[in-house]
Amino acid sequence: MFVTQSKFIKAAALAVGLSLPALSAQAIELRGWNIHVEDYPVSIAMESFMKEVTEKTNGEITGKTYHNGQLGSQPDAIEQIRLGAIDFGEFSLGPMGQAIPETNVVSLPFIFKSIPQMYELMDGAAGEAIGKGMEAKGIVPLGWYDAGARSFYNSIRPITSTEDVKGMKVRVMSNDLFVGMVEAMGGNATPMAFAEVFQSLKTNVIDGAENNPPSYESTNHYEVAKYYSLTEHLIIPECLCMSKKTWDKLTPEQQKIVKEAGRKSADLQRELWAEREKASMEKVKAGGVEVNEIADKAPFQAAMAPVYDQFLEANPELTDLVDLIRNAD
Numbered sequence: 001m002f003v004t005q006s007k008f009i010k011a012a013a014l015a016v017g018l019s020l021p022a023l024s025a026q027a028i029e030l031r032g033w034n035i036h037v038e039d040y041p042v043s044i045a046m047e048s049f050m051k052e053v054t055e056k057t058n059g060e061i062t063g064k065t066y067h068n069g070q071l072g073s074q075p076d077a078i079e080q081i082r083l084g085a086i087d088f089g090e091f092s093l094g095p096m097g098q099a100i101p102e103t104n105v106v107s108l109p110f111i112f113k114s115i116p117q118m119y120e121l122m123d124g125a126a127g128e129a130i131g132k133g134m135e136a137k138g139i140v141p142l143g144w145y146d147a148g149a150r151s152f153y154n155s156i157r158p159i160t161s162t163e164d165v166k167g168m169k170v171r172v173m174s175n176d177l178f179v180g181m182v183e184a185m186g187g188n189a190t191p192m193a194f195a196e197v198f199q200s201l202k203t204n205v206i207d208g209a210e211n212n213p214p215s216y217e218s219t220n221h222y223e224v225a226k227y228y229s230l231t232e233h234l235i236i237p238e239c240l241c242m243s244k245k246t247w248d249k250l251t252p253e254q255q256k257i258v259k260e261a262g263r264k265s266a267d268l269q270r271e272l273w274a275e276r277e278k279a280s281m282e283k284v285k286a287g288g289v290e291v292n293e294i295a296d297k298a299p300f301q302a303a304m305a306p307v308y309d310q311f312l313e314a315n316p317e318l319t320d321l322v323d324l325i326r327n328a329d
């Protein structure tokens with residue numbers, strides 16, 4: 001975060017077409033991390049968040065979002081935001097689990113029953129408990145974004161049963177839970193940065209990976225891994241967040257504006273997400289991808305029992321939170 005003298009407020013305010021604010025406040029310039037391409041729902045929502053914050057603070061707070069992972073990989077960026085080297089960012093709760101155990105609860109396979117149920121729980125008690133865990137580790141959640149459901153894709157064969165995963169080299173996000181998830185089906189899990197997946201698929205360093213349709217499409221993974229199997233094993237919410245270090249430097253009035261803008265941007269992101277999901281599915285199908293439904297997901301769910309057992313054994317204090325989600329209607 002850069003705090004500059006008030007004369008710079010003038011330039012900032014003019015840049016967004018605002019009339020000048022009272023010149024007593026200091027100008028704050030924020031740096032934002034994003035892994036996605038510029039036309040991705042997350043990216044558009046982040047731009048709208050920053051625009052709103054600048055407008056509502058009359059140019060006191062400006063910021064720039066660096067898309068496409070320009071500021072580094074996701075696990076690194078999570079460390080950076082905790083340290084305050086990055087001011088805000090949009091993260092999957094998946095890779096946060098290594099540092100923030102509460103977030104791991106939503107990385108348990110099949111824990112949510114549907115996207116609407118995920119929204120309801122994240123906008124309520126579960127989101128509150130997870131958010132508290134994040135704040136304690138230096139990350140303030142501003143809004144829960146949608147990332148749909150993740151499914152497996154690969155270059156060998158359609159996955160119709162857990163047997164099909166046996167022996168497959170599958171890239172996962174950086175989190176031991178996902179390694180356990182793939183191993184529970186007999187696959188070989190390889191944690192790897194998002195940016196490296198395309199090349200690794202292309203050169204057969206890995207056979208497959210797993211992601212939601214928009215990420216499968218926007219990264220062109222679908223061009224090199226043509227089987228997309230709708231296992232929908234993970235519904236992992238994402239989060240627009242601010243570094244606690246940055247947050248603590250804001251006035252209560254600015255914090256209120258930032259929170260409200262975060263919440264509003266989540267509404268926009270969720271709408272854009274639904275549209276993009278459809279468009280991505282159409283695009284990958286038109287690109288020759290073979291998409292298959294899973295007739296019976298029960299064996300996949302049953303295979304995940306050891307993942308839950310190990311997790312609860314290592315984190316008994318999170319049992320209530322796990323139960324809150326898995327027992328919800």
Ligand code: BDP
Nearest residue numbers: 035074091092173194212215
């Ligand atoms: C995408 C998430 C992004 C992750 C990526 C991944 O939006 O945050 O980095 O998956 O698989 O769906 O690494």
